[in-house]
Amino acid sequence: MQRHAVDSEIQVDDQKHSSGEHTAMPTADVCPEELVIPGITEPTILRYFDTLNSGDFQATAQLFAATGQLYPPFEEAIVGPEAIATYLETEARGMKLVPREGISQVVEQGMTEVKVTGKVQTPLFGVNVSWYFLLNEQGEILSVGVKLLAALEELLHLKR
Secondary structure (H helix, E strand, C coil): CCCCCCCCCEEEEEEEECCCCEEEEECCCCEEEEEEECCECCCCHHHHHHHCCCCCCCHHHHEEEEEEEEECCCCEEEEEEHHHHHHHHHHHCCCCCEEEEEEEEEEEHHHHHEEEEEECCCCCEEEEEEEEEECCCCCCCEEEEEEEEEEEEEEHHHHH
C-alpha cells in the first residue's frame, strides 16, 4: 500500500493534555510516502483516508465494524461494510480527501473519538470538511459522520 504525504515536513509526536485530547507536535524526518495527519496516530483513521484516496473502497469498508455506520452529508446512515462499499463505489469516485489535522480522545468503554478537519476535492469543486469518527476497542469504525464546512450560499452555488 502506498501512502501520500499531506505535509512531508511534519511527523506527529502525540501529546495528551489534561482534557484527554491529543494534539500534534511537529518534528522532522518523516517519510514522504507516509500519510501524516497532525494530531492523529490511529492506524484505522490513516488507512481510511489512504484507501479512499486510492479508490480501494472495499478496503475502506472493511475498516468498519459489522454494524458500522457512514453518515454522508444530507443523507441517512449507510450501515454495514457491504452497503458502505457499494455507496462509496457510486459516490466517492474521483474524490480526493485532504485531511489537515485532527484530535482524538479515549472515551467510555475504551472507545476513541476522533475529529479530523480538511478538504474534499472533486473534479468540479472543493469544500472544507470535518470527519467525526467513533472507534471501538478493536480499532474498527463504529461510525463516521461527514460534515461540510461551508456557508449555505456556497452549498447552493454547488448545485447550479
